[in-house]
Amino acid sequence: MHIVVCVKQVPDTKIIKINPKTNTLDRRSAPAILNPYDAHAVQEAVKIRKMVGEGTISVLSMGPPQATAVIKKSIEIGADKGYLISDRAFAGADTLATSYALSKALERIAKEEPVDLVICGLHAIDGDTGQVGPGIARRMDIPPVTNVIEVTELNEKEKTILLKRKLANGYQLIQADYPCLMTVGKEINEIEYSPMPNMIKAARYEPIIWSVNDLENVNRPQLGLKGSPTIVGKMFTPPKPEGGKRLEGNSDEQVNQLMEVLQDKKELFLTAR
Amino acid sequence: MSEKFDVIVVGAGPAGTSCAYTCAKNGLKVLQIERGEYPGSKNVMGGVLYRKQMEEIIPEFWKEAPLERPVVEQRFWMMDKESVVTFGYKGLEWGVEPYNNFTVLRAPFDQWFAKKGIEQGVLLITETVVLECIVENGKVIGVRTDRPDGEVYADVVVLADGVNSLLGKQLGYHNEFRPDEVALTVMEVINLPKEKINDRFNLEDNQGCTIELFGDSTKGNLGTAFIYTNKESINIGVGTTLSSMIKAKLKPYDLLDYLKTHVMIKPFLEGGESAEYLAHLIPEGGYHSVPKVAGNGVLLVGDAAQLVNAIHREGSNMAMASGKMAAETIVEAKSRNDFSESTLNIYREKLYDSFIIKDLEKYKDAAHTFENHPQYFKDYVPMMNQAASKFFTVDGTSKREKQKQIMRSITGERGTLKVLQDMYRAWKAVK
Numbered sequence: 287m288h289i290v291v292c293v294k295q296v297p298d299t300k301i302i303k304i305n306p307k308t309n310t311l312d313r314r315s316a317p318a319i320l321n322p323y324d325a326h327a328v329q330e331a332v333k334i335r336k337m338v339g340e341g342t343i344s345v346l347s348m349g350p351p352q353a354t355a356v357i358k359k360s361i362e363i364g365a366d367k368g369y370l371i372s373d374r375a376f377a378g379a380d381t382l383a384t385s386y387a388l389s390k391a392l393e394r395i396a397k398e399e400p401v402d403l404v405i406c407g408l409h410a411i412d413g414d415t416g417q418v419g420p421g422i423a424r425r426m427d428i429p430p431v432t433n434v435i436e437v438t439e440l441n442e443k444e445k446t447i448l449l450k451r452k453l454a455n456g457y458q459l460i461q462a463d464y465p466c467l468m469t470v471g472k473e474i475n476e477i478e479y480s481p482m483p484n485m486i487k488a489a490r491y492e493p494i495i496w497s498v499n500d501l502e503n504v505n506r507p508q509l510g511l512k513g514s515p516t517i518v519g520k521m522f523t524p525p526k527p528e529g530g531k532r533l534e535g536n537s538d539e540q541v542n543q544l545m546e547v548l549q550d551k552k553e554l555f556l557t558a559r
Numbered sequence: 560m561s562e563k564f565d566v567i568v569v570g571a572g573p574a575g576t577s578c579a580y581t582c583a584k585n586g587l588k589v590l591q592i593e594r595g596e597y598p599g600s601k602n603v604m605g606g607v608l609y610r611k612q613m614e615e616i617i618p619e620f621w622k623e624a625p626l627e628r629p630v631v632e633q634r635f636w637m638m639d640k641e642s643v644v645t646f647g648y649k650g651l652e653w654g655v656e657p658y659n660n661f662t663v664l665r666a667p668f669d670q671w672f673a674k675k676g677i678e679q680g681v682l683l684i685t686e687t688v689v690l691e692c693i694v695e696n697g698k699v700i701g702v703r704t705d706r707p708d709g710e711v712y713a714d715v716v717v718l719a720d721g722v723n724s725l726l727g728k729q730l731g732y733h734n735e736f737r738p739d740e741v742a743l744t745v746m747e748v749i750n751l752p753k754e755k756i757n758d759r760f761n762l763e764d765n766q767g768c769t770i771e772l773f774g775d776s777t778k779g780n781l782g783t784a785f786i787y788t789n790k791e792s793i794n795i796g797v798g799t800t801l802s803s804m805i806k807a808k809l810k811p812y813d814l815l816d817y818l819k820t821h822v823m824i825k826p827f828l829e830g831g832e833s834a835e836y837l838a839h840l841i842p843e844g845g846y847h848s849v850p851k852v853a854g855n856g857v858l859l860v861g862d863a864a865q866l867v868n869a870i871h872r873e874g875s876n877m878a879m880a881s882g883k884m885a886a887e888t889i890v891e892a893k894s895r896n897d898f899s900e901s902t903l904n905i906y907r908e909k910l911y912d913s914f915i916i917k918d919l920e921k922y923k924d925a926a927h928t929f930e931n932h933p934q935y936f937k938d939y940v941p942m943m944n945q946a947a948s949k950f951f952t953v954d955g956t957s958k959r960e961k962q963k964q965i966m967r968s969i970t971g972e973r974g975t976l977k978v979l980q981d982m983y984r985a986w987k988a989v990k
Contacts, residue, residue: 317597481707482687486562486590489682 287341287442289331289403290395292388292422293324293360295353296412309521311412320356322472323407325363329475331405332364334437342366342399346391348376348384354493361488362480368493369395375498378511381413385421386508390501392426403447404467408433416469423467431460431468564590564682566889567702567713569689569726571598573875574861575719576672577616577882578889583679585890590711591673591681592704594688599669603839605746606787606794607769608663609876616883617675625671627662627789628767629654632760636823638774639944643823647770654766662767662787662794664748691729692716692857698898699730699856714898715889717858719882722840724863732859733850738801739930740844742782742869745811746796747819749831753791759827760788771872772797774940776818780807781929781936784818785872786827792834793827795819800843800930811838843869846923852910853903858885866915870922870989877915884909921989928988934973934981942969 295318302316328345335341345360345368347353357368371391379387392401404423409416416432423430431449438459439448449468451458480488498504507513531547533540548555568579571593579591595601607630613620621629631654634647653659677683693701693710701712718726722741727733753764760768767788776784782799797814804811818824842848842865849866852859860866861878868877888906892898910916929935946965956964970978 479706482684482704482709482711483561485684485687485706486682486711489684 287335287338287402288344288399289334289341289405290344290346290392290401291324291327291331291360291365292404292406292418293328293345293347293356294321294407294410295319295347295349295356296321296410299411304523306523309523318352318355320359321407321410321412323409323411323470324356325359325407325477326472326474327405327407327470328360328363328365329477330437330470331403332478333475334403334440335364337437338440338442341402344369344395344399346371346388346395348372348379348387348391351495354495357493358488358491361491362484363477364480364484368491370493370495371497371501372495373498375506375509378514379509380514380516381415381417381421382515383509383511383513385418385425386513387501388418389422389425390504391496392422393503394496394501400465402445402465404428404465406467406469408469408471419467419469426465426467428464429462429466431462431466434468434470435473437474561708561710561712563701564588564711564713565893566590566715566717567592567711568681568717568719569702570719570721570861570863571595571673571683571685572602572669572719572721572861572878573672574863574878574882575717576669576676577879578717578719578860578886579681579683579882580616580672580676580679581883581886582889583676583681585886587889587893589676589681590713591676591683592687592689592702593673593683593685595685597666597670597685598673598683599666602665602669603744603746603837604663604665604875605744605785605796605872606662606664606789607660607872607875608668609660609873610658612876612879612883614657616879617672621656621658621661623671625663625667627664628762628765629658630660630662630769631762631766632768634768634770636770636772636774636776637940637943638772638776638821638823639941640775641822642944642948644940644943644947649768654763662769662789664789664792689720689726692718692726694730697855699854702726713856715856715858715892715903717860717882717885717889718863719860719878720863722842722862722865724859727850727859727863730854730857732852732854733848733865736801736844738805739926740800740842740848740865742798742800742841742843743804743811743838744796744798744841745815745836745838746785746794747815747833747837748789748792748794748835749828750792750834751828751831755830756788756791756793762788772818772824774936774944775821777803777814777936778807778809778817779933779937779940780804780809781926781933783872786824793831795824795828796837798841800926802930841869841874842867843926845869845926846916846919849916849919853888853900853907855900855903856898858888858903858906860885864910866910866919868918868922870925871918873918880913880915881910884913925988928984932981932984935985938973939981942972 297316298319303312305312331343343365345365348371406419420430434449435452436450533543565587566582566589568575568591579589583589632649637644688705689702692699699716770786772784780799780803784797787794852864860881866877867874892902
């Protein structure tokens with residue numbers, strides 16, 4: 287069983303600041319981390335390997351050389367090896383160009399060992415699109431299964447996998463043939479505290495770095511900024527939510543004020559007829 | 560049995576990283592374990608990094624390390640409630656290579672330093688807590704971490720786990736602190752535009768200033784406060800011994816608030832934006848508190864060995880120097896393939912032969928003296944202020960008469976004999 291997990295290095299959006307002039311992220315203001323959903327994706331690969339008893343877990347990322355940090359982090363969680371595609375030619379890519387580049391890298395990885403499963407995080411916390419996973423699946427011509435919250439069963443003989451998806455109004459149980467691609471959110475598992483041997487392995491690990499020349503049959507105009515049709519029309523910072531109102535005074539006064547507020551908003555509490 | 564290393568270093572502060580770096584540079588297999596998210600994430604220091612000891616580890620480090628400003632001026636303030644007597648030194652020779660010392664922010668600096676270690680081959684693992692040393696037949700043979708399969712082994716374990724060295728205490732090398740052996744320091748990093756800092760402290764872009772504040776800065780208690788200039792922020796902090804804090808019922812954050820709103824300090828901080836708030840213990844027991852520093856398969860360095868000279872606010876330099884000495888000792892022990900206490904005691908000899916223990920020895924009674932005789936901070940600082948005020952106020956009194964009045968008021972308050980005693984005692988404590 288060969289599982290490839292696609293991971294991305296993102297700025298920690300919990301603390302990042304926004305440049306007030308350009309409305310873009312000030313990337314220097316926050317540390318770069320492994321996209322949290324991708325960490326769950328790696329963890330799920332570890333779980334699946336445990337379920338089937340054996341297998342290889344590879345991680346794949348695209349980004350500048352310092353993105354090797356997220357590959358090392360993935361090794362801590364339990365991946366066996368990691369690939370980074372890093373080249374000026376990839377720079378400025380939107381989700382279309384990114385999924386193209388990653389699928390080309392996946393082709394090369396599959397040559398070394400055929401790929402059975404691709405797992406991606408639900409979406410990256412910096413871009414929030416969730417398009418790259420399905421984009422890769424489309425290009426590899428394998429089924430995409432998004433928002434998986436449980437890997438229920440895996441049948442190696444029949445090469446089928448039973449997956450539970452979360453939908454807006456319920457759950458869906460899907461049986462898919464694999465190879466397939468799934469995207470996962472935080473619900474699917476708890477990140478385990480990595481064992482010491484993984485930590486030592488990760489500290490020592492040197493990720494495999496490929497440039498565009500290491501990939502085969504690449505149509506260069508589909509890469510990077512050139513291959514990115516996305517146009518950013520406007521960027522703005524959503525207004526900060528206003529703080530709630532604090533009721534002051536002794537308890538009687540506070541209760542009276544609260545009653546006034548409730549009276550004022552009573553239409554919110556009417557039941558539908 | 561899991562993997563065995565030549566050396567395990569616990570902690571990635573200046574002491575631990577100096578040791579790990581030097582060991583790896585000499586070809587040893589080093590594992591360094593840090594509990595924080597990254598090196599520097601848990602570390603606190605007022606902010607002065609000394610050039611000399613750092614340079615002995617990485618020559619010309621100032622060309623690439625993330626430093627704030629080279630210090631060209633050191634001021635000392637004897638503060639009263641609405642006045643201050645100052646003296647200091649500013650020299651532009653400190654503003655050019657090879658410099659004297661620098662202000663630094665620990666988070667970026669420690670990360671950079673640890674990275675230099677990694678380049679030498681150190682395996683650094685973060686977010687991992689070492690729970691205890693593994694001891695077998697009276698010899699430390701490794702450490703147990705809080706991770707699954709968390710045991711790792713080495714010929715020598717170096718404890719660079721900081722002031723509160725829980726591992727050193729577990730081994731019985733030092734006891735729980737007495738409240739007069741540690742200071743509690745709180746500090747704040749306050750963001751200010753570069754131009755404002757340059758104007759307020761009379762500096763150019765690449766010049767820094769340090770101010771050490773005595774007297775009312777700690778409400779007359781044994782301790783000091785400080786203001787250090789970074790590129791675009793100011794570190795302001797204050798600390799007193801725990802015993803003083805208990806005695807005077809002080810709360811550290813109240814003390815910092817008091818300092819920040821002090822009429823002499825407030826103008827420096829005007830318009831600043833608080834960026835970080837930090838607190839830490841500082842080992843100030845000095846010479847008498849230095850624990851056993853070498854045992855079978857184990858060494859203690861830096862704050863864990865209580866190597867801080869509180870009088871001269873030196874600590875990081877001692878940490879680095881001790882880390883390097885420990886590393887040199889381990890290299891020697893490796894060549895003899897003997898990691899017993901008697902061989903590792905070479906480290907102890909190096910330490911006691913160096914400026915580190917010599918300086919601690921020089922001031923071994925200073926803290927004790929000042930703690931037991933609070934008049935130095937409580938009475939003499941205000942007296943100095945009153946004397947200066949009287950002397951420099953032009954009111955028609957002759958200068959000779961003023962001198963007489965000042966002497967009378969000083970000896971009058973305490974008595975001539977007492978003043979002489981106090982002076983002798985202070986001189987003896989620091990001679």
